[in-house]
Amino acid sequence: MTDSLEIQNVTYKRGMKTILHDANLTLAPGKIVGLLGENGAGKTTLMRLITGSAKGAGVITVSGESAEADRKRNVSFSEQLRGFAGSTKLTRIVDFYETVYGDFEADRFTELATFLQIDTSLKLAALSKGMKEKLVIALTLARRTNLYLLDEPFSGIDSMSRKKIINSIIQWKPENATMVISDHYVSEIAPILDEIVVVKDQTIYAHRQADEVRAEFHIGIEAYYESLYERGNDND
Amino acid sequence: MHFDDKIPIYYQIKNHIYHEIITGTLQPGEKLPSVRQLAVDVTANVNTVQRALSEMIAAGIIESKRGRGNFVTMETTKITALKTQLVTTQLAHVYQQLHALNLSDEEILVSVQQYIEQRGQNK
Structure with missing residues (x-):
């Protein structure tokens, strides 16, 4: 089966500053992958490179497609809805998604919205932070595609919302689709991860099976991740 | 879980x-x-x-x-064997720990017996 994602020798600079260099990563289909790294390590940049909204050197392939438009079609990214005015009704946003994305399934969205208890008659500005994140998750998962990128879906939301979101991921991720979830606090999602990828020193620093880390080092994922930093920084 | x-x-x-x-x-x-x-x-x-x-x-x-x-x-025999296996694993762990405290087999038996009796009284 074709790999869900292949990143080959990707380098990205902003002005004179190197954000990522020589990044290489291959993800098989059907996995849930934790993308870990400190704030500013380049996690969001990596996601933006995958979707094509940032352009760097190197080759990125999503489900065998490397051209930007074909890649976009195969990726569902958790957009933060900044393009919509606060007065926009949620039903309008759902309509927009349905129009723009051919793989957006309205039935799937309704199921997700019911499960996550989203009231679609509200306006965007009326949503709490947790509710807005649930909406973003529902919109992202309602597309049926091969690669899902969730950029810090758990930052600043309460534990009940977090549990609901984790459950919706387990239930609605298509079997052969791969999902990348970025986070800098890993404990809560560790049990649902197949693999972890660590962004450090401006590159893909580590890529491991989560249960192998536990079996090999007898430590938790959070402790393993922290141990990578204790080995000393070679930032320069 | x-x-x-x-x-x-x-x-x-x-x-x-x-x-x-x-x-x-x-x-x-x-x-x-x-x-x-x-x-x-x-x-x-x-x-x-x-x-x-x-x-x-x-x-x-x-x-x-x-x-x-x-x-x-x-096949209930398989389930019985599984139970024996899990019980053995637990016992092996306790046995090792007690041995590490320099208890002889007899002393282990006595302390386990005492422990069970005490638990029974505290119920």
Whole structure:
């Protein structure tokens, strides 16, 4: 089966500053992958490179497609809805998604919205932070595609919302689709991860099976991740 | 389900289901929920649950019937053997720990007996 994602020798600079260099990563289909790294390590940049909204050197392939438009079609990214005015009704946003994305399934969205208890008659500005994140998750998962990128879906939301979101991921991720979830606090999602990828020193620093880390080092994922930093920084 | 993140998750799921089989929460011949439902129930990944199931199928405790799902074995001798195996693992652990405290086999027997008697009184 074709790999869900292949990143080959990707380098990205902003002005004179190197954000990522020589990044290489291959993800098989059907996995849930934790993308870990400190704030500013380049996690969001990596996601933006995958979707094509940032352009760097190197080759990125999503489900065998490397051209930007074909890649976009195969990726569902958790957009933060900044393009919509606060007065926009949620039903309008759902309509927009349905129009723009051919793989957006309205039935799937309704199921997700019911499960996550989203009231679609509200306006965007009326949503709490947790509710807005649930909406973003529902919109992202309602597309049926091969690669899902969730950029810090758990930052600043309460534990009940977090549990609901984790459950919706387990239930609605298509079997052969791969999902990348970025986070800098890993404990809560560790049990649902197949693999972890660590962004450090401006590159893909580590890529491991989560249960192998536990079996090999007898430590938790959070402790393993922290141990990578204790080995000393070679930032320069 | 609450996981200890230091221990492989598939291993903890396997032990959790073995425990349910031994205590009779899951009866011989009973059908297990679907893989995805089990994943939701324990809040783990579908692949991890599948790995746990595969090991239980290889061990003969779970039987996979094509198109019908996964079932607890009807062979109660296998379940009895599993129970013996898990009890032995626990005893081996305690025995090792007590031996490390320089207790002889006789002393271990006496302290276990005393412990059980004390527990009985405190009930």
